[in-house]
Amino acid sequence: xxxxxxxxxxxxxxLDKAFESQAAKENEPSVSPFIKxxxxxxxxxxxxxxxxxxxxxxxxxxxxxESGIMQQLVTGxxxxxxxEVNRKSTDGRSNHEL
Numbered sequence: 001x002x003x004x005x006x007x008x009x010x011x012x013x014x015l016d017k018a019f020e021s022q023a024a025k026e027n028e029p030s031v032s033p034f035i036k037x038x039x040x041x042x043x044x045x046x047x048x049x050x051x052x053x054x055x056x057x058x059x060x061x062x063x064x065x066e067s068g069i070m071q072q073l074v075t076g077x078x079x080x081x082x083x084e085v086n087r088k089s090t091d092g093r094s095n096h097e098l
Contacts, residue, residue: 003069010058021071052082 022029
């Protein structure tokens with residue numbers, strides 16, 4: 001639960017920063033450019049790079065690195081590169097084993 005709330009807070013902080021920088025440039029700022037930036041994907045069928053990076057930054061800034069869920073998450077994330085999809089096949093093997 002703590003990690004979930006931390007990630008939500010991290011995303012909201014980044015959204016606030018983007019909103020403030022846009023407010024300095026425009027009269028009527030919106031969250032649309034931030035959302036479009038997060039959802040932009042260079043590789044068809046891949047993971048949006050900016051969203052992946054944002055979530056990894058949030059995990060990295062979690063203040064309790066010794067917790068079990070954090071260690072499991074870090075172990076899983078270190079095995080997957082940014083923008084790599086780790087899909088399981090129907091027989092349980094990952095795409096690296098196929």
